[in-house]
Amino acid sequence: MFKNFELLQIGDPMLKLRAKEVDIEALQEGKQDALLKIMRMVANKNNYFELTAPQMGVLLRVVALKIDLFNESYPQDIKDNEVTLMINPKIKHIEGVSSSAEYELCTSCKGRTMLVERPDRIFLEYFTPEAIKVQIFVHGYSAHIVQHAIDHLDGKDFLVLENEEEEIIHRHR
């Protein structure tokens, strides 16, 4: 049923809006269970490495990542990875951390790769579907993917980048 689920694509005005925080009390009461279940299914059935609620037309700060957050290198095969659902994810940037430019794919921008410069190490905080607060350090390529997903929640348009693939966006903190 959720196979071939089409995500909103870059250029859609919805993707330029800032998503709202999920009410944690409502989360505890199970009021977001349907959305979370659908996001997990869509990410799994379509093998999306990243999926955010705004890409499905829901303006809430929910991210589903089908990557191993503790793997620092580029994810080769994500088929067997579990989906991690993150509610209200927040990043704290760490002083003095190096940045690098990595090629990024986007499920809202089929067939394009973008070279984006971002910090290589972040401190990430989010709530699980059970409303448990998680705080972890994320490194390497996974840190880049997390930041990319949070850009979706903030309505940032990576593809100001209508230019060339070699274009580098400098992310300012």
Ligand SMILES: [Zn+2]
């Ligand atoms: Zn994306």
